[in-house]
Amino acid sequence: MSRKISAFFSLLRTAITGSEKEFTTGSIDKAIFLLAVPMVLEMVMEGLFAIVDIFFVSRLGKEATATIGLTEVVITQVVALALGLSMATTAMVARRIGEKDREGACVAAIQAIFIGVIVCIIIAVIFYFTSADILRLMGGSAELIRKGNGYTRILLTGSSTLFFLFLLNGIFRGAGDASIAMRTLWLANGINIILNPLLIFGIGPFHEFGVAGAAIGTTAGRGIGVCYQVYHLVNGKSLIHLQRRHLKWVGDIITKLIKVSSTGVLQFAIATASWLFIVRIISYFGEAAVAGYSIGIRMIIFTILPAWGMAGAASTLVGQNLGAQQPDRAEKSVWRTAFFNLLFLSTICVLFLLFAPVLIPLFSKDPDVIHQGVLCLRIICLGYIFYAYGMVIGQAFNGAGDTVTPTWINFVAFWMLQIPLSYILSTLLNWGPVGVYWAIAISESFLAVLAVAIFRRGKWKNVKI
DSSP: HHHHHHHHHHHHHOOOOTTTOOOSSHHHHHHHHHHHHHHHHHHHHHHHHHHHHHHHHHOOOHHHHHHHHHHHHHHHHHHHHHHHHHHHHHHHHHHHHHHHHHHHHHHHHHHHHHHHHHHHHHHHHHHHHHHHHHHHHTTTTTTHHHHHHHHHHHHHHTHHHHHHHHHHHHHHHHTTTHHHHHHHHHHHHHHHHHHHHHHHHHHHHHHTTTTTHHHHHHHHHHHHHHHHHHHHSSSSSSSOOOOOOGSSOHHHHHHHHHHHHHHHHHHHHHHHHHHHHHHHHHHHHHHHHHHHHHHHHHHHHHHHHHHHHHHHHHHHHHHHHHTTTOOOHHHHHHHHHHHHHHHHHHHHHHHHHHHHHHHGGGOOOOOOHHHHHHHHHHHHGEEEHHHHHHHHHHHHHHHHOOHHHHHHHHHHIIIIHHHHHHIIIIIIOTTTHHHHHHHHHHHHHHHHHHHHHHHHGGGGOOOOO
């Protein structure tokens, strides 16, 4: 027994330090563990920050909490851009690493960075001048806009830091350096968690910025995280060692990245745009409903993000094994990862069903907000068993470079099902916000079933990138 325990901790240490980076041979379960552990820990910290952030901001009232919810919907559009490019970059870097072409992986990484710089300049300029209009468009009251515009402007204008956190971590994941991606988010979000209460409430020598302090702390932490990533890209210790000779524009690689990432961006934009419509529908039922949904969805994200970390392991395994001409090993890796994800999310579902009335009051004492938060948490988590497979298989498609298939799946599940069903149940059938929560659970479950059916056909194994 002691030998097994010692072997487990030795494997855990390997996963956290990231000393193993290529996963085309050996035990698949071991490969999943080595990749998933740092990715899950990375996502745990991201989720922890989301919970801590809403915990502090909720102390400022439901207008501040609602501001977070409305702004976050727009931030998800930036995330869609970042995830689209990051996913394409991960797929291309992983494929080159699987082919033992480290130089090609470095060149691909630089091209992705060039694209990211151009995109971030554009979005920073746009958001700086439109923050108040965005809150107004999302249904925010005049009082909410007055109190929350500072938060929205700072967070959206500084969203380039979030963009590059995703993009550069996509490079590390493709190379199998999941531990660096993990340490980056632990650093960035650790700083966020420390700075946010200091800047929100003006503790010690810090000025009291209110809800805007959360945006300042978040942007500062993410910026430091990006600096940490850049250091590891140039210090020569990672598989991806960027040097001066790589600083050249390679048109055909840029074109491939744009082609793959454009459908990837569309894939995530379809999903995140549906969230925009969801929040807009919920806003018709008042700020208490938006605040309750914002708290509930943050707790859902807290548990979904580690599951996404496990799904990210499947993406890397698919990319590297297809590059090594081992499609059967790639497929087996996906099914095993999905099974482990199922075990995790099923456990979380039971916990939320039992303890939602205990968890939500930790973030708000308003009875209306608590009521909505509990309903949101309990109903949406009913689909966790399906989500477990849906997110892993979606990332498997992306890891293979097939971004078109999950884009169509998202379009059907979110725009053709989730949005109209949310409106029908909540408004036409007078279910209120509960109708929205049920529409989310139903559409996400349908997405998973559709993804499994298409994945089993195996066409993703033949995608070239």
